[in-house]
Amino acid sequence: MTTYDVQQSPRPAGPPPRSGRWESTALVAETSEGPQEMAERLRTRAEELHRQEGAVLRLPEGVAIDPSDIDVEVSEDETMIINMGPQHPSTHGVLRVMMELDGETVLRTKPVVGYLHTGMEKTGEELTYVQGATNVTRMDYLSPLHNELVFSLATEALLGVEIPPRATWIRMLMCELNRLSSHLMWMATNGMDLGATSMMIYGFREREVVLSFFEKVTGLRMNHNYIRPGGVAADLPDGWEDDVSAICEMIPPRLHEYDELFTGQPIFRERTEGVGQMSQETAIALSATGPILRASGVPWDLRRTMPYLYYDQVAFDVVVGTYGDTFDRYAVRLNEMRESVKIIRQILDRMPTGDYRVQDKKVTPPPRGRIDQSMEALIHHFKIFTEGFRVPEGEVYVAVESPRGELGCYLVSDGSPKPYRLHIRGPSFVNLQSLPVMLKGGLVADAVAVISSVDPVMGEVDR
Amino acid sequence: MLIGSEGTGEKRRREGDGAALPGAGEVRRAPDGRLTGPPSYGLPTSHPRGELVLHPPRELYRDLMSTMLRDGFEMVSDLCGVDYLAHPTRALPEGVRPERFEVVLSVVSLRHRRRVRVRVQVPDHDPTLPTLFDLYPGTDAMERETYDMFGIRFEGHPDLTRILMPEDWEGFPLRKDYSVGRVPVQFKEAPGPR
Numbered sequence: 200m201t202t203y204d205v206q207q208s209p210r211p212a213g214p215p216p217r218s219g220r221w222e223s224t225a226l227v228a229e230t231s232e233g234p235q236e237m238a239e240r241l242r243t244r245a246e247e248l249h250r251q252e253g254a255v256l257r258l259p260e261g262v263a264i265d266p267s268d269i270d271v272e273v274s275e276d277e278t279m280i281i282n283m284g285p286q287h288p289s290t291h292g293v294l295r296v297m298m299e300l301d302g303e304t305v306l307r308t309k310p311v312v313g314y315l316h317t318g319m320e321k322t323g324e325e326l327t328y329v330q331g332a333t334n335v336t337r338m339d340y341l342s343p344l345h346n347e348l349v350f351s352l353a354t355e356a357l358l359g360v361e362i363p364p365r366a367t368w369i370r371m372l373m374c375e376l377n378r379l380s381s382h383l384m385w386m387a388t389n390g391m392d393l394g395a396t397s398m399m400i401y402g403f404r405e406r407e408v409v410l411s412f413f414e415k416v417t418g419l420r421m422n423h424n425y426i427r428p429g430g431v432a433a434d435l436p437d438g439w440e441d442d443v444s445a446i447c448e449m450i451p452p453r454l455h456e457y458d459e460l461f462t463g464q465p466i467f468r469e470r471t472e473g474v475g476q477m478s479q480e481t482a483i484a485l486s487a488t489g490p491i492l493r494a495s496g497v498p499w500d501l502r503r504t505m506p507y508l509y510y511d512q513v514a515f516d517v518v519v520g521t522y523g524d525t526f527d528r529y530a531v532r533l534n535e536m537r538e539s540v541k542i543i544r545q546i547l548d549r550m551p552t553g554d555y556r557v558q559d560k561k562v563t564p565p566p567r568g569r570i571d572q573s574m575e576a577l578i579h580h581f582k583i584f585t586e587g588f589r590v591p592e593g594e595v596y597v598a599v600e601s602p603r604g605e606l607g608c609y610l611v612s613d614g615s616p617k618p619y620r621l622h623i624r625g626p627s628f629v630n631l632q633s634l635p636v637m638l639k640g641g642l643v644a645d646a647v648a649v650i651s652s653v654d655p656v657m658g659e660v661d662r
Numbered sequence: 663m664l665i666g667s668e669g670t671g672e673k674r675r676r677e678g679d680g681a682a683l684p685g686a687g688e689v690r691r692a693p694d695g696r697l698t699g700p701p702s703y704g705l706p707t708s709h710p711r712g713e714l715v716l717h718p719p720r721e722l723y724r725d726l727m728s729t730m731l732r733d734g735f736e737m738v739s740d741l742c743g744v745d746y747l748a749h750p751t752r753a754l755p756e757g758v759r760p761e762r763f764e765v766v767l768s769v770v771s772l773r774h775r776r777r778v779r780v781r782v783q784v785p786d787h788d789p790t791l792p793t794l795f796d797l798y799p800g801t802d803a804m805e806r807e808t809y810d811m812f813g814i815r816f817e818g819h820p821d822l823t824r825i826l827m828p829e830d831w832e833g834f835p836l837r838k839d840y841s842v843g844r845v846p847v848q849f850k851e852a853p854g855p856r
Contacts, residue, residue, distance in 0.1 A: 232828065232829055233829045233830075234823045234829055235823045235824060235825065235829055244820055244821075245820075246795070246796075246820030246821075247820040247821045250799070250802065250820060250821070255799045312825060312826065313824075313825055313826040313827065313828070316826040316827065318835060320811075320836060321835055321836055321842060322842075325842055356711055483736045483737055483772065484736070484737075484798065484799050484800060485799055485800045486737050486738060486739055486798070486800025486801070487800070488739070497772065499772055504772075504775050505775060505777065592752070592753065593710055593711075593753075594710065594766075595710065595711065595713070596713070596740065596766075596768050596777075596779060598739070598768075598777075605739055607739065607740050607768065609740065609742055609766060609768075611744055611749075613748075613749040613752070619744075619748075619749055620744045620745075620836075622740075622742040622744075622766075624739065624740040624742070624768070628803060628807075629739075629800060629803060629804070631803070632799075632800060632802055632803050661826055662826075
């Protein structure tokens with residue numbers, strides 16, 4: 200860890216201001232994040248300080264935090280605030296984490312985000328529902344199909360259209376493959392963060408096989424725009440069963456290899472066991488979802504607890520951890536891949552024939568062949584892609600289980616062809632709030648392992 | 663804690679803590695132990711596509727949330743704002759006066775496997791709401807995001823700063839009167855953008 204700029208704050212002269220407002224010190228005065236950064240202990244309000252120290256503030260009614268209850272044991276002289284990122288190989292993008300250290304022990308933490316903010320929710324209000332999937336797919340770039348899925352499900356709920364069974368099964372197949380590729384990517388980067396560079400290569404190798412299948416089906420390796428309101432963009436290509444079977448054959452033995460590489464390995468266990476622990480109650484209070492919540496022992500998987508698509512028709516287990524530490528989060532993800540393979544095998548057996556998109560002419564453009572023969576079909580095609588289709592007035596919240604947790608879409612329609620409001624609940628954005636709890640009291644060297652175990656994708660955090 | 667009841671022009675309906683709300687604790691269960699219909703707490707409700715949406719007045723928002731927490735809704739999974747400036751004619755149940763802003767929450771009960779949506783009206787002239795930070799600490803980042811994007815202040819939030827935009831940014835980007843930047847379409851020999 201070499202790229203931190205160390206920032207040692209001078210002790211303020213005179214009585215410290217308790218306003219809670221950040222006051223600039225020389226080294227950080229040029230940044231535009233000022234008050235978003237972590238301030239000195241004496242300049243931080245009690246609630247905020249507790250939050251940064253990893254306390255979960257669920258006080259009984261009538262009880263307030265005593266503003267004078269700042270830990271005076273810690274002397275300002277002995278601590279320093281260091282800054283990790285936003286440009287750091289182990290922060291998985293442009294995440295910036297500010298930590299106050301006493302020696303090597305982390306006292307408090309504050310994630311600073313927003314460096315990748317591109318206003319995609321605002322952009323979504325300017326694009327039609329047809330174009331919308333192209334926009335949302337870029338948010339969580341490691342599981343683009345889930346983004347498209349949640350947007351399409353929300354749009355379809357407002358439209359009130361029934362999706363043909365084959366389209367739904369194709370969506371499930373693609374989403375489970377995407378869960379595989381996303382978790383493989385996580386295994387790779389997590390290995391890299393912990394010094395297991397071979398895992399980086401293995402993870403990318405396996406992910407590439409899945410991505411080549413995606414390329415064959417959707418034409419692109421990422422940002423597919425494959426799942427669209429009304430179904431999917433194209434039917435599965437000939438011979439897809441062979442490709443998927445090959446993936447199902449290839450992955451389990453490789454997972455066994457990772458198991459051998461990591462699970463029994465003393466260095467890995469030393470670095471992950473008991474590191475970054477979080478209890479069930481804390482995880483729930485912090486709205487954490489996905490593998491983080493499950494690693495803490497809460498059997499909450501939207502595929503099982505609030506089923507969407509046909510997840511109530513396939514058999515799979517919800518993987519749950521016990522201790523809620525970094526190792527459990529690793530184990531949950533590893534075993535979730537096995538469950539995904541199990542689901543994919545069942546989808547292979549049960550894939551029905553039929554339409555791959557809804558035959559509702561309001562939503563679905565006419566087939567290519569008809570455009571050459573019929574003027575009306577040409578006009579119809581043109582209208583759908585220029586003007587879009589109108590969606591009835593209303594509002595809906597749809598949530599799916601993405602590899603990172605609950606991916607939600609709140610969609611408001613005013614009856615026009617564009618969403619009035621498109622809000623994406625990014626699981627990484629919410630899960631990052633758990634960092635102060637996980638890092639509290641740990642060593643700064645473990646921070647890398649813990650940040651990696653949260654699996655943040657900054658494209659989704661900042662949107 | 664009742665905030666923002668002065669000057670809103672709305673009559674404060676009820677005072678006191680959440681226990682005074684009608685229907686509090688009336689959790690009905692099916693024989694299999696699942697929650698059948700979560701209580702509406704005597705508030706106006708709507709039921710789009712089978713979902714349950716509660717529309718509490720702003721004065722009862724915090725009371726409602728602390729009651730819901732006690733009734734087993736452990737998690738606020740989502741909190742976001744909506745600016746209805748350009749769409750004031752939206753459908754709302756009787757008894758709810760439309761305001762410019764709305765804050766929408768998705769509240770989840772893990773043990774009952776229920777999801778309830780809460781929509782609170784927030785007026786333009788006083789865009790404030792009490793924070794849920796001490797009840798649901800997970801709303802920390804979401805309230806900051808809503809403040810950042812809509813300028814809705816959450817009273818009592820310990821660190822209400824911008825989260826996605828730079829701190830010195832002017833305006834609130836997701837408001838409907840905040841225009842989208844445009845680059846003029848370039849035709850041949852047309853003057854460039856600058």
